[in-house]
Amino acid sequence: MASKSTVTTLTIFIFFFIEPRLSQQISTVDSECTGRWIHIRTLPSRFNLDLLSTCNHYPLTDDLCPYLSNHGLGPKTHTRTRSWYRTDPLLLELIFHRRILEYPCLTPDPNLASAVYLPYYAGIDSLRYLYGSDVNSSADHGSDLLSFLTRDSPEIWSRRSGHDHFLVMARPAWDFSQPLTVDPPIWGTSFLERPEFFNLTALTLESRFWPWQEQAVPYPTSFHPHSLPFLESWIRRVRRSRRTSLMLFAGGGGTSSTPNIRRSIRLECTNVTETEPETSSEKIKTCDFVDCSNGICEHDPIRFMRPMLQSSFCLQPPGDTPTRKATFDGIIAGCIPVFFEDQTAKMQYGWHLPEEDFSEFSVTIAKEDVVFRGVRIADVLMSIPREEVARMRERVIEMMxxxxxxxHGASMGLMNKKDAVDIAIDGVLRKISSRV
Incomplete structure (x- = not known):
C-alpha cells in the first residue's frame, strides 16, 4: 500500500480508537435519549480499519486510497474551500462511522440500547469477493462476522435475533444479493441472502424495493459544510444563480443504437436550441449536456456543479441500476430533478425525500413515453409555469x-439542522421500535 495511504489509515486509527472513546458516554440529559440509546458494537479491526489497507488492491476498481482522507470525505477540491471534497460514495461506511461517534445518545451498555450499530465496512470488504481472489467464494461473505457476533458476547445478538442491529453497506443492495445456491457464482455476494441477517437493518445506497431489512440512504455528494454560515452562504448562491439552461443531463451512456431513455436524452440534446421565455427577452439554452463517461466526473464536482447551478431542471434517467448519485448533486445545486421511473428515487429514499408530495419538488415523465411515444422532455418542462418552477426550486432548497x-465536528448551529445521517438514525430507531 502507498505510504500516503498508510499515514491516512494510521490517522484514522488514532482518531477512531483514542479520541472517540469519550463519545461512548451516557448523556446527562436522559429524558432526551429515552428510546434513542445506541450501542456501538466493538468489532475487531479486521472488520473495518484493517480493510482500508486494501484500498488499492483491486485493479478493476478505482484506487480508493486518495479518498480516505478527512475520515472518508476525501481531499478538498481546492485548498481554500471549507465545504467541498472529492468524496467517493463507496466510503459512506467510513463517513457514517465517524459521524455516529458524535451521536449524543451513545451508551456503552448494550442492555440500555434501543439499537446496536455494527461498524462493519461491508462494501469495502465485498471488493475481495467482487474483484479479488475470493470471487468464487462470495457466498461466504458475512460468515466471519456472523461467527464473531454469535461467539463474542452472544447475548447481544441473540436477545432480539438481530432485530435491533443495523449497519451501513455503501453499495446497491443488489451487490449483496447473490442467491446462496447459485453455482457458478454470478455478480455480487450473498450477505443479504443469509437467513441469519434477515432481521438486521441494512442502510444501502439503493434497495431492492421488497426486502424489509433494507433502506436506501442518499449517496454522499461533495458538499460537507462544517458550520451554519457556510451552509447558508451556499444556499444564497443557489438562490441567486442565473438559470440559463432549461434542462441538464450530466452522465454517460446512451450511445448505442438500442432504444433507451439515455439515448433519447442524448438525441434531444444534440441539436441544442435557444428558447425565448414568455416574460423576458433573454434566450436560454434548451438543453445542456455534461459528458461524464468513463467516470471522469466521479471525483470532480467542478465539472458538473456549475452547469447544475445554471440549469432549471436536472434529468435523472436510470442507468445500470435505477438510482443515481447525480440526483443528490442536483438537489445540492437547487436543480429540480426530472425522473423517468419511480425506482430512481420515489421508491427508494422515503426517509429523506417526502414521498407523499413528490410532485412538489420534482417532475416525473414516464420513460416509455419519451422512448416509444415521441414525447419531448423540453416540451413538458416548458409547459410548467414559471411561478411553479420557482416554487419547486424553493422546495428543493428546503430539502438540501x-x-x-x-x-464531522460541525458547529452547534449546523448540528441543529438534521442531515442525512441524523435522518437515517431516526429512521433506524423507528424501524427497530416497530418490530421489537
Whole structure:
C-alpha cells in the first residue's frame, strides 16, 4: 500500500480508537435519549480499519486510497474551500462511522440500547469477493462476522435475533444479493441472502424495493459544510444563480443504437436550441449536456456543479441500476430533478425525500413515453409555469440539509439542522421500535 495511504489509515486509527472513546458516554440529559440509546458494537479491526489497507488492491476498481482522507470525505477540491471534497460514495461506511461517534445518545451498555450499530465496512470488504481472489467464494461473505457476533458476547445478538442491529453497506443492495445456491457464482455476494441477517437493518445506497431489512440512504455528494454560515452562504448562491439552461443531463451512456431513455436524452440534446421565455427577452439554452463517461466526473464536482447551478431542471434517467448519485448533486445545486421511473428515487429514499408530495419538488415523465411515444422532455418542462418552477426550486432548497452529509465536528448551529445521517438514525430507531 502507498505510504500516503498508510499515514491516512494510521490517522484514522488514532482518531477512531483514542479520541472517540469519550463519545461512548451516557448523556446527562436522559429524558432526551429515552428510546434513542445506541450501542456501538466493538468489532475487531479486521472488520473495518484493517480493510482500508486494501484500498488499492483491486485493479478493476478505482484506487480508493486518495479518498480516505478527512475520515472518508476525501481531499478538498481546492485548498481554500471549507465545504467541498472529492468524496467517493463507496466510503459512506467510513463517513457514517465517524459521524455516529458524535451521536449524543451513545451508551456503552448494550442492555440500555434501543439499537446496536455494527461498524462493519461491508462494501469495502465485498471488493475481495467482487474483484479479488475470493470471487468464487462470495457466498461466504458475512460468515466471519456472523461467527464473531454469535461467539463474542452472544447475548447481544441473540436477545432480539438481530432485530435491533443495523449497519451501513455503501453499495446497491443488489451487490449483496447473490442467491446462496447459485453455482457458478454470478455478480455480487450473498450477505443479504443469509437467513441469519434477515432481521438486521441494512442502510444501502439503493434497495431492492421488497426486502424489509433494507433502506436506501442518499449517496454522499461533495458538499460537507462544517458550520451554519457556510451552509447558508451556499444556499444564497443557489438562490441567486442565473438559470440559463432549461434542462441538464450530466452522465454517460446512451450511445448505442438500442432504444433507451439515455439515448433519447442524448438525441434531444444534440441539436441544442435557444428558447425565448414568455416574460423576458433573454434566450436560454434548451438543453445542456455534461459528458461524464468513463467516470471522469466521479471525483470532480467542478465539472458538473456549475452547469447544475445554471440549469432549471436536472434529468435523472436510470442507468445500470435505477438510482443515481447525480440526483443528490442536483438537489445540492437547487436543480429540480426530472425522473423517468419511480425506482430512481420515489421508491427508494422515503426517509429523506417526502414521498407523499413528490410532485412538489420534482417532475416525473414516464420513460416509455419519451422512448416509444415521441414525447419531448423540453416540451413538458416548458409547459410548467414559471411561478411553479420557482416554487419547486424553493422546495428543493428546503430539502438540501436532509440529503447532505455535514462534516464531522460541525458547529452547534449546523448540528441543529438534521442531515442525512441524523435522518437515517431516526429512521433506524423507528424501524427497530416497530418490530421489537
Amino acid at each position: 440539509p436532509r440529503v447532505m452529509y455535514r462534516r
